Amino acid sequence: MNWHKDTLEIPSHGKGMYAFTDAVNARIQAWGIREGMCFLYIQHTSASLCISESYDPSAQDDLEIFLDRLAPERQPWHRHTMEGPDDSPSHMRAILTDTDLTIPIDEGKLNLGIWQGIYLFEHRTRPHRRKVLIRCIQTA
Amino acid sequence: MNWHKDTLEIPSHGKGMYAFTDAVNARIQAWGIREGMCFLYIQHTSASLCISESYDPSAQDDLEIFLDRLAPERQPWHRHTMEGPDDSPSHMRAILTDTDLTIPIDEGKLNLGIWQGIYLFEHRTRPHRRKVLIRCIQTA
Amino acid sequence: MNWHKDTLEIPSHGKGMYAFTDAVNARIQAWGIREGMCFLYIQHTSASLCISESYDPSAQDDLEIFLDRLAPERQPWHRHTMEGPDDSPSHMRAILTDTDLTIPIDEGKLNLGIWQGIYLFEHRTRPHRRKVLIRCIQTA
Secondary structure, three states: OEEEEEEEEEEEEOOEEEEOHHHHHHHHHHOOOOOEEEEEEEOOOOEEEEEEEOOOHHHHHHHHHHHHHHOOOOOOOOOOOOOOOOHHHHHHHHHHOEOEEEEEEEOOEEOOOOOEEEEEEEOOOOEEEEEEEEEEEEOO | OEEEEEEEEEEEEOOEEEEOHHHHHHHHHHOOOOOEEEEEEEOOOOEEEEEEEOOOHHHHHHHHHHHHHHOOOOOOOOOOOOOOOOHHHHHHHHHHOEOEEEEEEEOOEEOOOOOEEEEEEEOOOOEEEEEEEEEEEEOO | OEEEEEEEEEEEEOOEEEEOHHHHHHHHHHOOOOOEEEEEEEOOOOEEEEEEEOOOHHHHHHHHHHHHHHOOOOOOOOOOOOOOOOHHHHHHHHHHOEOEEEEEEEOOEEOOOOOEEEEEEEOOOOEEEEEEEEEEEEOO
């Protein structure tokens, strides 16, 4: 078994879902991995990872509105507001989604379902550069 | 370290939780794995994985109602309704639960807690055949 | 690749988040792991794992209140109330957060983001001793 590692930098410009499936597959291809496991880890608490439907953009729109409604800004009980009204809700949205993803690699790429895409879910209003650690075990 | 892989097909007939702990343990036993890690990955965005209490069926009933209430159908703001009113809520419920599970193997089976079971969480109304990729690292 | 395993016991005294980043890093250091992957798995369905902001305690307060509001106790539709009003909500809060965490190790410790901490999220009212399985792959 071989081991590969790198860090992806993903720019975000406000709340929403940013696809980066292609960036992961590009690394897998560059490393010559045919089969194995891919581990993704985001080093942030106000942005997160998620796998969802990549075909119809209206699915993503609905997911973004959904999280906005589930963890809305400017609630009277919020105490963690030091960095603004989007601060505390960003942590709430992050713990509901994923900090890490573990995905099988087959035939030289992530073995996703036909409609699946990998997303960075940005929960802050301002632009950021987000760091996602990528680690791969190569079995073939 | 040895490496094992397979695909489980799990039939569902409408919304709800479908236990498949036994199917995973059967593979682990067939591969002769005594110790290692098991990785499960569901290739869908309208069904998901989850680990929850397997003893009292009323716990599952409550979880199903809970997700129904958290992401209800037929909301006026839903735009992703192409495939029906259960389409967009299915993606919402999926991102709140799990796309992948990573579980230690010990003594020849998943080292679950005494009350834990592994479930496919079907979020669509119609029957489906769901694919779950199983990958195992064998350390003993 | 080397393989290490142990079980952490984390005491809890009522609902809330309990940091245990240091306990994990202590194991990694004791095993002499410089680089690899760390897998954490909680063997319970009424407590869970989560990674969140570790700097400002008010962030944790808000997260605890958030889950309390998202899955409140004493709802008329709850049926799984055998062990008390906190029983069913504890499973709901658990499936919204994490049963397992997968984190890269670099330079001899978990490669967390600067503000990230690892938490046991206790969802029951009474004190417990919670078991978290730790497994590590050592690549260097």
